[in-house]
Amino acid sequence: MNVLIVDDNEAAADLLLELLSLQDHTARCTYSAKQALDAAAEESFDVALLDLTLPDMPGTEVARRLRTLPKPPLLVAVTGFSASDAAGGEPGLFDHHLQKPIDFDALDRILADAPAKSSH
Numbered sequence: 001m002n003v004l005i006v007d008d009n010e011a012a013a014d015l016l017l018e019l020l021s022l023q024d025h026t027a028r029c030t031y032s033a034k035q036a037l038d039a040a041a042e043e044s045f046d047v048a049l050l051d052l053t054l055p056d057m058p059g060t061e062v063a064r065r066l067r068t069l070p071k072p073p074l075l076v077a078v079t080g081f082s083a084s085d086a087a088g089g090e091p092g093l094f095d096h097h098l099q100k101p102i103d104f105d106a107l108d109r110i111l112a113d114a115p116a117k118s119s120h
Contacts (some may be wrong), residue, residue, distance in 0.1 A: 006036040007051040033057035
C-alpha cells in the first residue's frame with residue numbers, strides 16, 4: 001500500500017512513516033499542502049492521511065483537489081477536530097476520520113480495507 005502522509009508536524013509525520021514502513025507499506029511524508037499536491041502529481045497513492053490544519057492551505061482543500069485525480073486515494077482526515085468538523089461542511093469529503101493522537105489499530109483497519117475502496 002502506498003500512503004501519502006500530510007502533516008506540518010514533522011516529528012509526528014516521520015513517526016507515522018516509520019510505523020507504516022515497519023508494516024511493509026510504502027509511505028511518503030509531506031509537510032505542507034503544496035508538497036502534498038506535488039507528490040500526488042508525481043505518483044499515485046492508495047491512501048492519503050491529511051492533517052486539516054496546514055500552514056499554506058486547509059487540509060479540506062487538499063482533499064478536494066485530490067478527489068479530482070484520475071485515481072483519487074482513500075482520504076483520511078487526521079486531526080484534533082471531531083468527525084463532523086473535519087468534513088468542513090462537506091459530508092463525504094473524507095472516507096475516514098482519525099482523531100489525534102492516532103489510534104494505530106483503527107489506522108490498521110482502514111488500511112486493511114483500503115484496497116477494495118481504491119480499486120473501483
